[in-house]
Amino acid sequence: MKLYGYWRSSAAYRVRIALNLKQLTAEHISVHLVNNGGEQHSEVYHQLNPSDLVPTFIDNNGSGEINLSQSLAIMEYLDEKHPQQPLLPRNIEQRAIVRSMAQAIACEIHPLDNLRVLQYLVNxxxxxxxxxxxxxxHWIHLGFAALEQQLSQYSGRFCFGDTPSLADICLIPQVYNAKRFNLELAAYPNIVRIWDECNKLTAFADAAPEQQYDAT
Amino acid sequence: MKLYGYWRSSAAYRVRIALNLKQLTAEHISVHLVNNGGEQHSEVYHQLNPSDLVPTFIDNNGSGEINLSQSLAIMEYLDEKHPQQPLLPRNIEQRAIVRSMAQAIACEIHPLDNLRVLQYLVNxxxxxxxxxxxxxxHWIHLGFAALEQQLSQYSGRFCFGDTPSLADICLIPQVYNAKRFNLELAAYPNIVRIWDECNKLTAFADAAPEQQYDAT
Known part of the structure; x- marks a missing residue:
């Protein structure tokens, strides 16, 4: 398995946590999102991933190579291929709640606040x-306020009950990002509590941006 | 089953197609996204869905009511609960490809171009x-250019092979939206072809915005 990512990419950070939770090892290849005009736009990377986004995940199953983009799709693939330490509950209703929390971050917050969008606004x-x-x-506060309400209903030690899931995996990189941009989190006690809980786990701590070989 | 939606909402449109493909009937409740300052911001709707977004999906399984937001989570729920006419292939690698296509639209295009974002830019x-x-x-062209390359590799009659999937369900509302805003589609022959193919199916045609009771 190979993961093309970048230490500060939230989407790559998610996949790193998922790999760690499942105790899977991948080769990490850094794609510097800023240097050289953004290596994600290079001809070589564009061939791998025509959206010029990280991460790209490559797996070789013997029957051939699979090339995947989109962190949620990559993580569901890992979950189906390597069922140990499941990232989703078994119960259909509960799976749906966890997916909706993960997507509330991955579809409503992160796309609006990622690097290419901030660059477009300015440039x-x-x-x-x-x-x-x-x-x-604005977009983080809107998203976190809605999520906080869901968490008051469903969270235990983690976003959904007492087992880390796809929801926590999406939440932690978003909180990391929010802290980096000095967002005030006091209005979100469940989010802050889950941030602390998750980071007690080595799977989350070892996936943190500063722990990556390409961190500068 | 109840679906709170709006005729022109791409995310509600997706869920309507999924319900139709599975021949499931839901009560459709209109939440007018523009009138009255946007009914999605009303106190009553906010209680149902604290993100103030459509759709919201309610199901009652006997064991209690489930309230779901996020169209992809709703559709995976429907797919797990009602396996007829599956929205994803069975093969793990193929499922991952279909999910990555769906998410390339739902996570990279639609969040940037939806109503609340355009309103924020202007207001x-x-x-x-x-x-x-x-x-x-800009964001549609970026996303469609990348998707077109994936389609040249994976599409048959539909986005992935010859069966409509979650990828087509996400694509069609995005193309509808693009046409509404006069986007030139000539550079995307696979997307245009799949648009035509999907709309030959009543499941897609009947879900079109103009066919909804709240269309004006």
Whole structure:
């Protein structure tokens, strides 16, 4: 298995946590999202992943190579291929709740606040630094406020009950990102508590950006 | 089953197609996204769905009511609960490819171009109509260009082989939306072809916005 990622990419961070929870080892290949005009736009990487986004995940099952993009698809693949330490509950209703929490982050917060969008706002639309940060905080606050309500209903030690799931895996990189941009988290006691709980686990701690070989 | 949606919401449109493919009937409840300051922000709807987004899906399984947001989570729930006319292939690798295509739309295109984001650009950031449309087209073109390459590898009659899947269900509402905003699709022959194929099926045609009772 190979994972093309970047230490600060939230989506790559998610897949690193999933691999660690399942005690799977992948070769990590760094794609620097800033240097050299963004290595994700290089001809070589574009061949691998025409969306110019990280992560890209490659697996070789003997029957051939599979090349996957999209972190949620990669993690569900890992979960189906390697059922140990499941990332989703078995019960259909519970799986749906966990997926909806994960997607509330992956579809409603992260896409609006990732690097390429912030770059477009500044470089193509002439948005000021202050307005860029207002935008950034706006979407996280909206998303976290809604998620906090779901957590008050469903969380235990983790987002859904007492087992880490796809929801925690999406939440932790988003909180890491929010902290990096000095977002005030006091209004989200469940999110803060789950952040602390998750980071007690080596699977999460070892996946943190600063622990990666390409961190600078 | 109840589906709170809106005729023009891409995410509700997806769930309507999934229900139709599975020949399931739900009560459709309209949440007008524009009138009355946006009914999705009303106190009553906010109680149902704290993210103020459509759709919200309610099912009652006898053991209690389940309230789900996030269209992809709703559709995977339907697929697990009602396995007829599966929305994903059985093979793990193939499922992963279909999910990655669906998410390339649901996580990389739609979140950037949906109503609340376009409203924020104009109302909160003072972006001009022309720049708003440039933004809109930019993200669809980026996403469609990448998807077109995946389709040239995996598509048959539909996005993945000859069976409609979660990927087609996400694609069709996005193309509908693109056409509404006069996006030039000539560079995406596979996407245009699949649009035509899908709309030959009543499951897709009947889910189209103009066919809904709340269309105006």
């Amino acid at each position: 193509e639309m002439g948005v000021s630094e202050a307005d860029k940060m207002r935008w950034y905080h | 909160e950031m003072g972006v001009s109509e022309a720049d708003k449309m440039r933004w809109y087209h």
